[in-house]
Amino acid sequence: MAEFLIRKLEHFASLSFDDKHALDQASRQRTRRIRSRDDIVHEGDLPQGVNLILDGWACRYKTLEDGRRQIIAYLLPGDLCDQNVSILGEMDHSIGTVTAVTLAEIPTETMRQLTAGHARLSQALCWEALVAAAIQREWTVNIGQRTAFERLGHLLCELYVRLRAVGLTQGTTCELPLTQAEIADTIGLSVVHVNRTLQELRSVGLISLRGRELTIHRLEALQRAVQFNPNYLHLGREGRHLDSNEA
Amino acid sequence: MAEFLIRKLEHFASLSFDDKHALDQASRQRTRRIRSRDDIVHEGDLPQGVNLILDGWACRYKTLEDGRRQIIAYLLPGDLCDQNVSILGEMDHSIGTVTAVTLAEIPTETMRQLTAGHARLSQALCWEALVAAAIQREWTVNIGQRTAFERLGHLLCELYVRLRAVGLTQGTTCELPLTQAEIADTIGLSVVHVNRTLQELRSVGLISLRGRELTIHRLEALQRAVQFNPNYLHLGREGRHLDSNEA
DNA sequence: ATTCGATATTAACTTTTGTTAGAAAACTTT
DNA sequence: AAAGTTTTCTAACAAAAGTTAATATCGAAT
Numbered sequence: 001m002a003e004f005l006i007r008k009l010e011h012f013a014s015l016s017f018d019d020k021h022a023l024d025q026a027s028r029q030r031t032r033r034i035r036s037r038d039d040i041v042h043e044g045d046l047p048q049g050v051n052l053i054l055d056g057w058a059c060r061y062k063t064l065e066d067g068r069r070q071i072i073a074y075l076l077p078g079d080l081c082d083q084n085v086s087i088l089g090e091m092d093h094s095i096g097t098v099t100a101v102t103l104a105e106i107p108t109e110t111m112r113q114l115t116a117g118h119a120r121l122s123q124a125l126c127w128e129a130l131v132a133a134a135i136q137r138e139w140t141v142n143i144g145q146r147t148a149f150e151r152l153g154h155l156l157c158e159l160y161v162r163l164r165a166v167g168l169t170q171g172t173t174c175e176l177p178l179t180q181a182e183i184a185d186t187i188g189l190s191v192v193h194v195n196r197t198l199q200e201l202r203s204v205g206l207i208s209l210r211g212r213e214l215t216i217h218r219l220e221a222l223q224r225a226v227q228f229n230p231n232y233l234h235l236g237r238e239g240r241h242l243d244s245n246e247a
Numbered sequence: 248m249a250e251f252l253i254r255k256l257e258h259f260a261s262l263s264f265d266d267k268h269a270l271d272q273a274s275r276q277r278t279r280r281i282r283s284r285d286d287i288v289h290e291g292d293l294p295q296g297v298n299l300i301l302d303g304w305a306c307r308y309k310t311l312e313d314g315r316r317q318i319i320a321y322l323l324p325g326d327l328c329d330q331n332v333s334i335l336g337e338m339d340h341s342i343g344t345v346t347a348v349t350l351a352e353i354p355t356e357t358m359r360q361l362t363a364g365h366a367r368l369s370q371a372l373c374w375e376a377l378v379a380a381a382i383q384r385e386w387t388v389n390i391g392q393r394t395a396f397e398r399l400g401h402l403l404c405e406l407y408v409r410l411r412a413v414g415l416t417q418g419t420t421c422e423l424p425l426t427q428a429e430i431a432d433t434i435g436l437s438v439v440h441v442n443r444t445l446q447e448l449r450s451v452g453l454i455s456l457r458g459r460e461l462t463i464h465r466l467e468a469l470q471r472a473v474q475f476n477p478n479y480l481h482l483g484r485e486g487r488h489l490d491s492n493e494a
Numbered sequence: 495a496t497t498c499g500a501t502a503t504t505a506a507c508t509t510t511t512g513t514t515a516g517a518a519a520a521c522t523t524t
Numbered sequence: 525a526a527a528g529t530t531t532t533c534t535a536a537c538a539a540a541a542g543t544t545a546a547t548a549t550c551g552a553a554t
Contacts, residue, residue: 060384062384062385062388064388064392064393064474065474066474068392068393069392070387070388070391070392072384072387072388073384084373084377085377087370087373087374087377088374088377088378088381088481089481089483090478092381092384092385092478092479092481093384093479123334126331126334127334127335130331130332130334130335131335133380133383134335134339136380136383136384136387137307137309137319137320137339137340137383138309138339139387140317140319140383140386140387140390141309141311141317141319143387143390143391143435144317144390144432144433144434144435145311145315145316145317145435146311147510148510148511179530179531179532180531180532180533181531185391186391187391188390188391188392189511189512190511190512190513191531191532192511192512192513192514192533192534193510193511193512195532195533195534196511196533196534198532199533211520227311227312227313231337231339232339232340234335234336234339236336394540395540395541426500426501426502427501427502427503428501436541436542437541437542437543438501438502439503439504439541439542439543439544440540440541440542442502442503442504443503443504443541445502446503458550458551
């Protein structure tokens with residue numbers, strides 16, 4: 001069940017069999033299936049427990065009064081949402097699905113036991129949260145400083161590398177179940193401009209994007225072109241050499 | 248020493264005398280004075296312990312290869328930097344001062360003892376970290392969705408409210424030791440446009456900004472004009488009613 | 495008070511990005 | 525297969541923001 005999370009955590013440290021088993025058990029207690037483009041948690045809700053994405057894509061987002069929407073983060077398989085948020089009074093943003101999602105709800109108490117009894121695992125979960133924060137910081141840089149071309153390219157690099165870290169890429173290809181409208185709300189551009197910019201990325205031969213399938217033809221070149229430095233993902237060995245079909 | 252931090256944490260929960268004493272002691276162990284516009288921590292450094300801003304302003308920032316710079320966060324008196332970052336291999340961004348800064352360096356071990364022996368305090372520190380993450384998310388929204396006018400106004404609201412939460416405002420006035428160039432690097436605009444936008448905020452009578460002193464003439468009106476909703480700061484009671492010269 | 499450097503301000507002009515609207519293509523549902 | 529819906533794509537035009545460069549102002553140091 002928790003295979004993606006485990007795979008991700010092992011970029012940080014190898015876990016014992018016991019660690020992995022405990023995590024796996026925790027993720028089996030209660031699972032939920034949510035359909036595509038539906039809300040998981042709403043701004044204002046009292047947060048409870050921890051959600052682990054087992055399958056599918058979700059996103060954090062925030063809506064302004066006049067309807068403008070910003071996607072704040074993507075939650076991919078293996079991502080934990082909101083360790084500890086129950087400390088905050090209420091959610092200050094919403095979480096919604098992009099595709100259909102399978103979720104494990106891990107009760108706070110289970111979480112507490114997990115971290116209490118497993119020092120290494122506890123550290124790994126802390127690492128997970130720190131990386132999530134680092135990603136959020138990088139998004140600030142991305143939206144604040146980069147051109148449309150760089151922003152979009154950077155987003156694609158990040159999603160590709162994160163998916164690769166959990167084994168969800170096939171060679172240079174991965175799923176990208178986002179509409180251009182969603183991409184627009186992610187990088188602070190209009191849909192029209194996202195479309196223009198995608199054309200540009202395609203026309204210089206860096207990517208292909210058809211249906212819901214993204215191929216990055218020359219990852220190194222794309223990284224250079226958009227100043228993507230994977231350090232902030234803290235995957236070790238630059239996160240570069242772990243293709244899902246190599247191992 | 249830790250008065251600002253304590254003041255901030257008490258928005259979350261009242262601390263016992265013992266909690267406060269322990270925190271205060273921890274903040275006295277080792278302090279450092281860093282002069283204006285100097286680096287505290289550099290990207291690539293191995294992070295150690297936890298820094299507490301005792302006095303002055305600092306910022307997190309990230310620089311792109313071609314010199315573009317994004318300020319990612321402001322660290323105000325009472326702010327803790329990098330609880331737990333020592334888990335990450337190396338810093339993925341730098342921290343520099345805006346003004347001269349007095350810093351308390353709290354060793355990891357002291358931190359561990361603090362949280363181990365003081366459940367309430369430990370929770371409060373967790374809350375601090377969650378709020379920092381919430382601020383980072385809000386910045387994504389700010390830069391991604393808002394107009395220049397809204398972005399700038401939103402930033403000013405946030406800084407004012409955060410300063411007020413630690414008692415560093417006088418009525419409708421607070422310090423704002425930022426140059427327009429720094430503001431520009433914060434909200435992803437050019438210096439010229441920041442200047443234009445500041446003029447606009449002044450000309451509609453919402454703010455005054457002379458020297459390094461900001462006055463927000465009509466906070467409610469400014470909040471409405473720029474869609475600033477202080478919820479994300481999780482200060483309780485909307486964080487609105489704690490003027491430093493009322494109490 | 496004078497000088498120097500940094501910061502703020504303004505103007506003219508360019509570029510990027512947004513808006514509106516319509517057409518084409520891709521999916522869904524029937 | 526047909527109809528309907530969502531998504532993608534284009535074009536023309538408008539608005540926002542960036543760039544360059546020159547001037548003014550402020551503050552620190554002499």
